[in-house]
Amino acid sequence: MMRVDSDLRLGILEKVGIYSCRFGIQEPKVLLTTKEVLEMPKAITQGRRTSAYKYLGVSYMQHNLVFINIRKIPDDKTLENTIVHELVHMRFPYLSHGKRFNRLVRQGLAGKNFKPYRKRAKNLT
Numbered sequence: 001m002m003r004v005d006s007d008l009r010l011g012i013l014e015k016v017g018i019y020s021c022r023f024g025i026q027e028p029k030v031l032l033t034t035k036e037v038l039e040m041p042k043a044i045t046q047g048r049r050t051s052a053y054k055y056l057g058v059s060y061m062q063h064n065l066v067f068i069n070i071r072k073i074p075d076d077k078t079l080e081n082t083i084v085h086e087l088v089h090m091r092f093p094y095l096s097h098g099k100r101f102n103r104l105v106r107q108g109l110a111g112k113n114f115k116p117y118r119k120r121a122k123n124l125t
């Protein structure tokens with residue numbers, strides 16, 4: 001179990017920044033505790049709010065928001081994996097879990113740069 005201190009928080013934000021850049025996505029807002037999840041407006045965390053604690057990470061894709069569940073993450077490797085996993089959701093929002101998803105996670109962890117994500121026209125406001 002990892003403690004949420006400011007060094008850890010900064011380290012995570014730095015990693016999220018680096019990987020977001022490689023994935024060609026806008027850097028998401030990051031939540032690190034269930035308390036922070038519960039403090040968000042219900043409309044944003046709807047569906048994964050009180051259940052968020054069960055997961056290593058949660059993506060709220062429509063809101064460019066990611067929850068990294070530090071208290072459930074045992075080590076640095078799992079942390080890195082969780083960050084990349086959630087960012088793959090952000091970069092490939094229509095892709096569900098499976099072989100292709102896992103390959104993208106591996107490529108992300110290996111440092112691959114992806115083309116910038118273009119939102120579909122219906123999502124542009």
Ligand SMILES: [Zn+2]
Pocket residue numbers: 085089097
């Ligand atoms: Zn997932």
